[in-house]
Amino acid sequence: MKFTLALVSLFTFALATPTPQNAGRPVPDGACCVANTSLKQDVCNVNGSTGRCVPSAANGCGEQLTCIEDARLTCDANTLERGRPLCRLQGEENIA
Numbered sequence: 001m002k003f004t005l006a007l008v009s010l011f012t013f014a015l016a017t018p019t020p021q022n023a024g025r026p027v028p029d030g031a032c033c034v035a036n037t038s039l040k041q042d043v044c045n046v047n048g049s050t051g052r053c054v055p056s057a058a059n060g061c062g063e064q065l066t067c068i069e070d071a072r073l074t075c076d077a078n079t080l081e082r083g084r085p086l087c088r089l090q091g092e093e094n095i096a
Contacts, residue, residue: 028053032061040065041084055096056089 021027021043028034028044033053038044042053044067052073053065068089075087088095 028067031059031067033065033067035064038065039082041082041087052084052087054088056092058089058092 022038025037025039025042026034028038028042029046031046033042033044038053040053040055042065044051044053046067046069049069049071051067051069054068054073056066056068058068059066066089068087072090073087074090074093075085077085079086081087
């Protein structure tokens, strides 16, 4: 009985924990987002943190979007880009 309750609790927790989604696109893992696939504001993972795919020259990704950690982003909740708040690397807020 205890085992069943523990298993049900674990399953419920797994369902309640949101998983970053990019509308079926992959969640990039690394400094650069996926070329010709990732879109601005897609969720990504870099340096053990979650982040966003944004235009930036910070990581030398060339024409690809760069995955920037959430802690290094400046976001404007009043301006949406692809349905999410517009975020840019701190100090690069004017990059398209």
